[in-house]
Amino acid sequence: MIDRNRLWDAQAAAEYDTPGEGMFAPEVLEPTVATLAALAAGGPALELAIGTGRVALPLRGAGVPVTGIELSPPMIARLREKADATRLPVVEGDMTTASAGEGFTLAYLVFDTLANLLTQEEQVACFCNAARQLAPGGCFVIELWVPQLRSLAPGHGGTVEVSEPGYLLVDTYDALAQQVVSHHLRFDPAVDGARTARITRTPHRYVWPAELDLMAQLAGFSLESRWADWEGTAFTADSRSHVSVYRLPAPSAPALETLER
Incomplete structure (x- = not known):
């Protein structure tokens, strides 16, 4: 079993933030925060795998109380440079088992992070853990990529x-185990003709949307919405990612007592 703490170590935490660029770009963050704030509906939110606070901090700034769960101490330490525990409480632990309380109206897991759980059992456990901490009628939002097995040439894995200056990303697939390993090669093209590079690898378990829906059902959720992005673009067979909103049953209305005449 892969030790996820080794993947999200001090070096990963130090290099994670890219202010204003990539996943930290305003055009990425602003619709994410706006959608989550609307789904929170004035209640508190729980972020699984909160990381360095990329989403939680602007969501907190939008008026939504946020609590986090995070496995990696270095990622929490980086978050603590931006916000203390009174502003943004975080429970250190695994998102499949750790509890931050109950009564949240929203739980969310963004940027493909569910795939960091490398077995189906762990992924189902994550759904169940979110369900335990949500109030009746609460929702669980997952952002996840769609496996691109159609892009694999015959005989190639x-x-x-x-592919861009200084960076190359290669994904290798094990279709039987439903596993993909991302190989990140970073180099300085201006130095030594780029003869040397630093390589990091991150394993994932990819999930088809239909399988994800079944996991949700096992935890008591039903699918409410699915979009291709945070702006609500329609999800189609050609979409490369999705934002899926799952909801627990709403609280039952109290039964009316029969009045004796």
Whole structure:
């Protein structure tokens, strides 16, 4: 079993934030925060795998009380440089088992992080853990990529996902185990003809939307909405990612007592 703490170590935490760029770009964050704030509906939110606070901090700034769960102490330490525990409480622990309380109206897990759980059992446990901490009628939002197995050429087990100056991303697939390993190669093209590079690898378990829906059902959720992005674009067979909103049953109305005449 992969030790996820080794993947999200001090070096990963130090390099995680890219202010104003990539997943920290305003065009990425602003619709994410706006959608989550609307789904919170004035109640408190729980972020699983809160990381360095990329989403939680602006969501808190939008008036939504946020609590987090995070496995990696270095990621929590980076978050603590931005916000103390009174402003943004965080429980250190695994998102499949750790509890931050009950009564949240919203739980969310963004940026493909469910795939960091490498077995189906762990992924189902994550749904169940979210359900335990939500109030009746609460929702669980997951952002996840759609597996791109159609892009695999016959006889090949990998794809080049990103190729740009100084960075190359290659994904290799094990279709039987439903596993993909992302190989990140970073180099300085201006130095030594880029003969040296730093390589990091991150394993994932990819999940088809239909399988995700079944996991949700096992935890008591039903699918409410699915979009291709945070702006609500329609999800189609060609979408490369999705934002799925699952909801627990609403509280039952109290039964009316029969009045004797």
